Amino acid sequence: MLWHGARVDVTRQEDLRARNSAALLARVAGAVDPPSRAALAVATGLTRTTVSALVDQMVAAGLLEEVSPPGPTRGRPAQRLRLSGRRVAGLGVEVGVRHLAAGVADLTGATRALRVVPGDQRGLPPDVVLGRAADLADAVARDAAGQGLEVVGAAWGLPGLVDAGAGVVRLAPNLGWRDVHVAADLDRRGGPASAAGRPVLENEAALAAVAEAWRPGPAGADGAAPQSFLLVSGEVGIGAGVVVGGRLLRGAHGWGGELGHVGVDPSGPVCGCGATGCLEVYAGQDAVLAAAGLDPDVSSAAEGGGAGAALAAAARSGDARALEALAGAGRALGVAASSAVNVLDVDAVVLGGVYAPLVPWLGPPLAAGLVRRVLRARVHPVEVRAARRGTDAVVLGGAARVLQGALERPGHLLAGP
Amino acid sequence: MLWHGARVDVTRQEDLRARNSAALLARVAGAVDPPSRAALAVATGLTRTTVSALVDQMVAAGLLEEVSPPGPTRGRPAQRLRLSGRRVAGLGVEVGVRHLAAGVADLTGATRALRVVPGDQRGLPPDVVLGRAADLADAVARDAAGQGLEVVGAAWGLPGLVDAGAGVVRLAPNLGWRDVHVAADLDRRGGPASAAGRPVLENEAALAAVAEAWRPGPAGADGAAPQSFLLVSGEVGIGAGVVVGGRLLRGAHGWGGELGHVGVDPSGPVCGCGATGCLEVYAGQDAVLAAAGLDPDVSSAAEGGGAGAALAAAARSGDARALEALAGAGRALGVAASSAVNVLDVDAVVLGGVYAPLVPWLGPPLAAGLVRRVLRARVHPVEVRAARRGTDAVVLGGAARVLQGALERPGHLLAGP
DNA sequence: GGCACTTCGTCCAGTCACTGAACATAATCG
DNA sequence: CGATTATGTTCAGTGACTGGACGAAGTGCC
Numbered sequence: 060m061l062w063h064g065a066r067v068d069v070t071r072q073e074d075l076r077a078r079n080s081a082a083l084l085a086r087v088a089g090a091v092d093p094p095s096r097a098a099l100a101v102a103t104g105l106t107r108t109t110v111s112a113l114v115d116q117m118v119a120a121g122l123l124e125e126v127s128p129p130g131p132t133r134g135r136p137a138q139r140l141r142l143s144g145r146r147v148a149g150l151g152v153e154v155g156v157r158h159l160a161a162g163v164a165d166l167t168g169a170t171r172a173l174r175v176v177p178g179d180q181r182g183l184p185p186d187v188v189l190g191r192a193a194d195l196a197d198a199v200a201r202d203a204a205g206q207g208l209e210v211v212g213a214a215w216g217l218p219g220l221v222d223a224g225a226g227v228v229r230l231a232p233n234l235g236w237r238d239v240h241v242a243a244d245l246d247r248r249g250g251p252a253s254a255a256g257r258p259v260l261e262n263e264a265a266l267a268a269v270a271e272a273w274r275p276g277p278a279g280a281d282g283a284a285p286q287s288f289l290l291v292s293g294e295v296g297i298g299a300g301v302v303v304g305g306r307l308l309r310g311a312h313g314w315g316g317e318l319g320h321v322g323v324d325p326s327g328p329v330c331g332c333g334a335t336g337c338l339e340v341y342a343g344q345d346a347v348l349a350a351a352g353l354d355p356d357v358s359s360a361a362e363g364g365g366a367g368a369a370l371a372a373a374a375r376s377g378d379a380r381a382l383e384a385l386a387g388a389g390r391a392l393g394v395a396a397s398s399a400v401n402v403l404d405v406d407a408v409v410l411g412g413v414y415a416p417l418v419p420w421l422g423p424p425l426a427a428g429l430v431r432r433v434l435r436a437r438v439h440p441v442e443v444r445a446a447r448r449g450t451d452a453v454v455l456g457g458a459a460r461v462l463q464g465a466l467e468r469p470g471h472l473l474a475g476p
Numbered sequence: 477m478l479w480h481g482a483r484v485d486v487t488r489q490e491d492l493r494a495r496n497s498a499a500l501l502a503r504v505a506g507a508v509d510p511p512s513r514a515a516l517a518v519a520t521g522l523t524r525t526t527v528s529a530l531v532d533q534m535v536a537a538g539l540l541e542e543v544s545p546p547g548p549t550r551g552r553p554a555q556r557l558r559l560s561g562r563r564v565a566g567l568g569v570e571v572g573v574r575h576l577a578a579g580v581a582d583l584t585g586a587t588r589a590l591r592v593v594p595g596d597q598r599g600l601p602p603d604v605v606l607g608r609a610a611d612l613a614d615a616v617a618r619d620a621a622g623q624g625l626e627v628v629g630a631a632w633g634l635p636g637l638v639d640a641g642a643g644v645v646r647l648a649p650n651l652g653w654r655d656v657h658v659a660a661d662l663d664r665r666g667g668p669a670s671a672a673g674r675p676v677l678e679n680e681a682a683l684a685a686v687a688e689a690w691r692p693g694p695a696g697a698d699g700a701a702p703q704s705f706l707l708v709s710g711e712v713g714i715g716a717g718v719v720v721g722g723r724l725l726r727g728a729h730g731w732g733g734e735l736g737h738v739g740v741d742p743s744g745p746v747c748g749c750g751a752t753g754c755l756e757v758y759a760g761q762d763a764v765l766a767a768a769g770l771d772p773d774v775s776s777a778a779e780g781g782g783a784g785a786a787l788a789a790a791a792r793s794g795d796a797r798a799l800e801a802l803a804g805a806g807r808a809l810g811v812a813a814s815s816a817v818n819v820l821d822v823d824a825v826v827l828g829g830v831y832a833p834l835v836p837w838l839g840p841p842l843a844a845g846l847v848r849r850v851l852r853a854r855v856h857p858v859e860v861r862a863a864r865r866g867t868d869a870v871v872l873g874g875a876a877r878v879l880q881g882a883l884e885r886p887g888h889l890l891a892g893p
Numbered sequence: 894g895g896c897a898c899t900t901c902g903t904c905c906a907g908t909c910a911c912t913g914a915a916c917a918t919a920a921t922c923g
Numbered sequence: 924c925g926a927t928t929a930t931g932t933t934c935a936g937t938g939a940c941t942g943g944a945c946g947a948a949g950t951g952c953c
Contacts, residue, residue, distance in 0.1 A: 067506070069499040069520045072911050075487055075939060082486040089484070097901055103486045109940055111902060134900025135948040220855050229855040287728035299819070303728055310821025311704035311720055314852040317818040322811045322849060324742060334814075334849040394739045397751075398815040401734040402716070404727025432739060432751040435731040438637050438646040489940050492910060514930055526911055528931060551929025552919045 077470035079105065080113050084122065084466045087140050093126050095137030114140060120473050121146030122166070122466075142166040142275075147465060147472060148208040150252055151457020152196045152215045153263060154188060156180060156233045156295040161195040161252075162451060163203040163210060164458035166466075168275020172202035173451060185228075185239040193245055196252035210255045211465045211472070214457035215241065216263035218296060220314045223260045229314075232331065233295045259460060264292040264316050266456030267411055268300025269307055270448045273459040288407035289399055290446060291318055291392065293367075293414040297339050301403055307460075308403075319343065321395040341391030344413050350384035367413035374420050385420035392421060393428015400433045400441055411446030418445040494887035496522065497530050501539065501883045504557050510543050512554030531557060537890050538563030539583070539883075559583040559692075564882060564889065565625040567669060568874020569613045569632045570680060571605060573597060573650045573712040578612040578669075579868060580620040580627060581875035583883075585692020589619035590868060602645075602656040610662055613669035627672045628882045628889070631874035632658065633680035635713065637731045640677045646731075649748070650712045676877060681709040681733050683873030684828055685717025686724055687865045690876040705824035706816055707863060708735060708809065710784075710831040714756050718820055724877075725820075736760065738812040758808030761830050767801035784830035791837050802837035809838060810845015817850045817858055828863030835862040 070078060083099055096114050100107040117123040124143035144165035153160040159180070162173040174195050180188045192215075200210050219231025226242020228234075245258055252258075268290040287303045297319030301308040308315065319339040320332055327336030340346060344366050348355045353369055373381035396408050408425065410418050426443045430436050448455060465472060487495060500516055513531050517524040534540045541560035561582035570577040576597070579590040591612050597605045609632075617627050636648025643659020662675055669675075685707040704720045714736030718725040725732065736756040737749055744753025757763060761783050765772045770786055790798035813825050825842065827835050843860045847853050865872060882889060 067499055067502040069496045069522055070487060070492055071521070072492070072938060075489070075492065075910095079486045079940090082484055085484040095901070104488070105486055106941055107902065108904085108942080112939090131950075132900075133950060134898080135902075137901060220852055222855075230851070285728075301819070303725075308720075308725070311702075311823050312821055312852070312856065314855070315819055315821035317821075317851045320818050320849060320851050321815040322739070325811050326741065326743075332849075332851060337849075394742050395815070398738040398812070399819045401737050402718070402732055402816045402819060404729055404732035406728050432737065432749075432754075434647070434734045434737050434749060435637055435729070438639075438731070439729065489909060492939095496911090512930070523912055524931065525913080525933085529910090548921075549929080550921060551927080552931075553921095554930060 074470070076113065076116075077468065077473065079103075079109070080117060080469050080473060081467050083110065083113055084117070084142070084469060087123060088142055088466070093139035093141045095139050097137060099140075116473055117469075118143075122469065122472060144169055144171075145207065146209055147462065148203050148210050149458035149461030149465070150196060150200060150203070150210050150213040150255065151266065151454040151459075151461070152192055152213060152252075152258075153266075153453040153457070154180065154192050154215065154217050154234075155263070155453070156218055159188070159192045159195055160451070160454050161192070161199045162454035162458060163199050163208065164455055164462070165208060166275075166462060168273065168459075170451065170455065171206055171208060172199040173454065174199055174202075175450070180234060182235065185234075185236055185241075186244060188234075189239075189241060189244050190248070193248050193250060193252065197250040200251040200254075204251065210252070212255045212259065212461035213252050214259040214261055214266065214460045215245075216261055216266040216453040216457055217241070218263050218294065218298065220312075221260045221262050223313050226257070226260055228260070259457075259464075261457070261460065262298060262300070262313060262316060263294075263453045264290065264298030265300040265307055265309070265313070266460060267292050267446070267448070267452040268302050268316075268409075268456065269459050269463075270452040270456030271300075271409055271411070271446055272302045272305055272307075273455065286407075287405040288409045288442075289318075289396065289403060289405050290409045290411050291396065291414060292412040292452075293342070293344060293410070294412045295344060297343055299399070301405065303403070303405060318395055318399060321398055323391045323394045338391055338395040342388040342395075347384050347388045350387060351378070351381040352384075353381070365413065367416040370413075371416045371419075374417070382420065385417060386424055389421040389424030390428060393425045394432065396425060397428050397432035400429060400435070404435060405441070406439065407442040407444060409444055409446050411448070411452060415445045415449065418443070491887070493530065493533075494885065494890065496520075496526070497534060497886050497890060498884050500527065500530055501534070501559070501886060504540060505559055505883070510556035510558045512556050514554060516557070533890055534886075535560075539886065539889060561586055561588075562624070563626055564879065565620050565627050566875035566878030566882070567613060567617060567620070567627050567630040567672065568683065568871040568876075568878070569609055569630060569669075569675075570683075570870040570874070571597065571609050571632065571634050571651075572680070572870070573635055576605070576609045576612055577868070577871050578609070578616045579871035579875060580616050580625065581872055581879070582625060583692075583879060585690065585876075587868065587872065588623055588625060589616040590871065591616055591619075592867070597651060599652065602651075602653055602658075603661060605651070606656075606658060606661050607665070610665050610667060610669065614667040617668040617671075621668065627669070629672045629676065629878035630669050631676040631678055631683065631877045633678055633683040633870040633874055634658070635680050635711065635715065637729075638677045638679055640730050643674070643677055645677070676874075676881075678874070678877065679715060679717070679730060679733060680711075680870045681707065681715030682717040682724055682726070682730065683877060684709050684863070684865070684869040685719050685733075685826075685873065686876050686880075687869040687873030688717075688826055688828070688863055689719045689722055689724075690872065703824075704822040705826045705859075706735075706813065706820060706822050707826045707828050708813065708831060709829040709863075709869075710759070710761060710827070711829045712761060714760060716816070718822065720820070720822060735812055735816060738815055740808045740811045755808055755812040759805040759812075764801050764805045767804060768795070768798040769801075770798070782830065784833040787830075788833045788836075791834070799837065802834060803841055806838040806841030807845060810842045811849065813842060814845050814849035817846060817852070821852060822858070823856065824859040824861060826861055826863050828865070828869060832862045832866065835860070 144167035160175040299316035299318035324336040330337035561584035577592040716733035716735035741753040747754035
């Protein structure tokens with residue numbers, strides 16, 4: 060064998076239409092402003108004849124729509140095209156340690172349904188948790204159906220090592236799960252959300268990264284560049300998702316991004332995982348709260364934004380312990396993120412989850428660590444920034460992942476609504 | 477914009493043949509034993525008619541050949557197919573810190589030409605080094621041409637951060653290079669090796685990883701599985717290449733795999749890069765030699781295998797300092813590789829370069845570190861093994877990279893030799 | 894207001910690649 | 924030696940893209 064990774068799928072003549080439709084959809088989605096059929100023809104190299112035929116089919120199918128007045132032009136005015144939000148939608152579900160959530164988004168990126176149920180899931184039997192989450196998913200699926208949307212798939216974000224192929228959560232330490240057969244359980248339950256087909260299982264930080272990479276609507280001129288970043292999602296544990304060239308890196312099994320157990324100092328304290336000096340020991344939510352002298356249960360308390368908001372408030376008020384705790388966490392993040400960036404080569408470290416509101420304090424020591432320890436920082440800087448999405452990141456990332464899959468393989472969507 | 481990473485290329489009708497030819501080539505290359513036209517038709521879903529047409533063209537073009545005796549069968553005996561080594565070849569060049577090398581390999585994986593020139597390149601002006609390397613490349617290109625081979629491209633492996641798009645070595649600390657315009661320099665020189673088109677520039681560890689992933693010839697039943705590994709290439713510095721699903725991970729710019737500067741202990745000694753406690757400080761060739769009490773110049777001395785062989789000899793003889801030095805290096809590798817594997821999710825850590833002969837001593841502490849620190853090791857073990865290729869890994873990886881590109885886009889090769 | 898001009902989108906015959914069934918080929922088996 | 928079995932090839936047919944011609948829908952100038 061030469062390279063097992065080589066693209067190996069044949070293209071039948073009947074697939075050509077779908078493939079080229081997908082290419083056009085990607086162009087429309089990635090365009091700086093809505094393109095016309097003629098512009099698409101020039102950009103792709105297809106003839107205007109072909110583009111028209113494909114576009115007409117996609118407009119009829121409810122994937123694209125014509126946007127009205129283009130303003131004064133020389134020559135016949137163009138009918139500009141954009142993605143349509145009227146038909147296709149994706150469903151995302153988040154099984155968090157401290158809450159459940161489900162939502163539906165359409166192709167324009169609009170959130171068309173969203174439901175969140177707070178509540179600690181630790182210690183509950185997995186099938187109880189999955190039942191509640193499935194009910195939530197069914198509820199938003201019904202919400203979407205009521206708006207005339209067709210849910211083309213569901214993606215579930217779970218805090219652990221997920222075997223997507225088998226549909227099993229292999230290990231989720233913070234939930235206390237081991238080898239939970241999620242896909243089979245959901246399949247047994249049925250319901251509206253399952254009607255869209257086999258659910259996609261993914262690590263929650265990976266879906267948050269997909270959400271961060273998702274830029275619905277016309278891209279600003281800057282947004283057109285391919286994105287690459289490490290999204291660090293601080294929750295009860297610390298996870299990460301990696302996007303390179305706009306695409307999620309999944310590793311061999313989708314078990315990458317375990318930044319929480321990257322070594323910061325091997326002679327450091329013992330981590331819950333059994334090793335020593337993992338990042339979680341220094342920058343995990345509970346560790347930072349403890350170091351700051353705050354109540355570790357602040358996050359499960361009232362809806363005030365949880366641990367992130369509490370720490371940010373303390374830091375803003377000048378609390379010395381909080382400031383020192385955040386500086387320490389930032390330094391630890393700097394060491395761990397530097398290791399990751401040295402290996403991965405990404406252009407940015409994005410702080411999400413509880414870290415997002417703490418960027419003013421975590422960012423500087425983190426950035427300093429990157430400058431000092433990342434070789435490629437001498438050639439090209441590594442940006443540090445807060446995630447654009449908040450608590451809905453995982454759910455929207457799930458929806459985005461579903462929609463991305465649908466747009467790349469639009470074959471069965473072309474028939475019409 | 478939605479996802480800039482989405483596959484965006486349209487497929488013209490004239491591209492269909494080339495695409496499907498590529499799919500067939502990949503099947504032939506990846507087959508457990510040489511497949512017939514009929515078997516390819518079943519495997520791909522194309523009709524026997526189409527497969528025959530495409531295969532005939534590729535046989536005429538010298539990409540495939542029929543392998544003679546199939547042994548007794550029921551029914552008409554099949555004409556089995558395999559990649560042909562008679563026409564297409566790739567050229568790989570290595571600019572190492574302590575040697576230059578160039579080689580040519582054909583589609584069967586056979587090395588058809590190889591030339592190595594030892595010699596320390598540090599302190600020499602880049603254009604002198606490039607001139608010598610280009611001469612070497614021209615020499616093997618002529619060797620290949622003399623055998624009737626058509627060199628379809630060249631890939632250069634360089635020990636540093638390479639900007640492949642611009643054709644520039646941005647930073648190569650161990651050579652003392654900064655912003656060296658390699659592609660432009662080579663283009664100015666011309667010569668037989670340049671005739672194949674613009675050279676591909678890549679980090680040397682990345683090419684070594686490509687070589688490790690390259691399994692020419694019929695795959696054993698086991699070899700059919702997609703490969704994922706981190707190849708750690710210990711030389712003057714420590715680099716790494718990552719392969720997931722059989723494909724090289726390049727990161728945003730091809731600057732990943734800098735394992736040498738992954739943090740092992742931030743309170744450790746200062747590294748040449750300015751940071752503290754990098755892996756190179758603990759497991760770099762010079763550091764290990766010094767800890768073992770061996771002459772740091774052993775590697776540049778006579779051809780005895782260099783530092784790896786010297787350390788292996790000392791360890792085999794029971795030298796306590798050498799054993800302790802290797803154990804320490806193995807532990808440091810364990811910490812750094814654990815960080816990398818936690819982030820990347822690969823199934824194996826492969827030790828190459830000077831590390832390859834030291835696996836008996838480096839392997840156990842490294843494996844112990846992985847078991848202890850890598851979360852996914854509780855679900856799926858992480859293998860530790862020595863690289864299959866020796867000093868020719870970078871050169872063969874370069875040739876493989878060129879051939880891989882040619883087979884994935886066989887359009888212009890289909891015309892015939 | 895009319896006419897030239899520009900650009901957009903559509904129509905239509907033509908080419909090319911894959912399909913599917915029938916046919917020819919080349920071995921083994923009884 | 925003929926039946927059987929599986930491979931590979933021939934040939935008309937379908938479908939998707941091509942490219943030039945044409946109609947459509949605006950602006951700008953006289």
